[in-house]
Amino acid sequence: MEKGVKMAELHARDNNYVYNTKKCALLSRKEDLVIKLNNTEIPRTKTFTYLGMETDLTGMNLTLQRQKNWKSTVAVWQKLIQTGVWNQKKLLPSIRVNIIKTFLRPRVEFGMNLGVFDNRSSLLTLQRNMNMLIRSALGIGRTAKVEYFHWLAGMEMTEARCLRTLKKFLNKVRNLGENNLLWKNIESYPSRIPSRKRIGLNVMLNIMRDLNPQTRKLL
Missing domain, CATH: 1.10.287 (Helix Hairpins)
Known part of the structure; x- marks a missing residue:
């Protein structure tokens, strides 16, 4: 995992974004610059900032918070797919995996923690939709191993x-x-x-x- 984090940090530095651990979000390294992926500029309102999730849920409606987190995550994925970030030859499958492991999988687990002990239907929805997104992003059966999908999604309810x-x-x-x-x-x-x-x-x-x-x- 440490190796994956290091590779993802190098990728972030080259593309002008930084991971804010306190806010659990990906932000532009400098306010006057925009995030780039494969030399494609992504507007700030359509960037990884939307992946940030509230860490303090005191007094918050968990159902609405889950919906907000899920919609914002889907918005980011759709933008990435539009820019071809997952299909570019320059972005190796290993880099894609590192980005998901470092930045996306923690948010999936966060959503699961909210859903599995609070609302069982929300867990099923989150599990089904996120699995499809990860499979689509990694190109299961073509450019990535099925084992990656199981490990990244982290939703196999094994013993x-x-x-x-x-x-x-x-x-x-x-x-x-x-x-x-x-x-x-x-x-x-x-x-x-x-x-x-x-x-x-x-x-x-x-x-x-x-x-x-x-x-x-x-x-």
């Missing part, structure tokens, strides 16, 4: 992934009632989820049943 997700969540939980809420959400997931992904959800449910009520930790 190992569900276990890691649940452990991280439980480490932050102090109230057993919140655990029960998560339990209820897992049980109510729609049956249309593929069986391969339901396996992971069932594992999460079994883990919830084995929680120690006193310590709120995994047994």
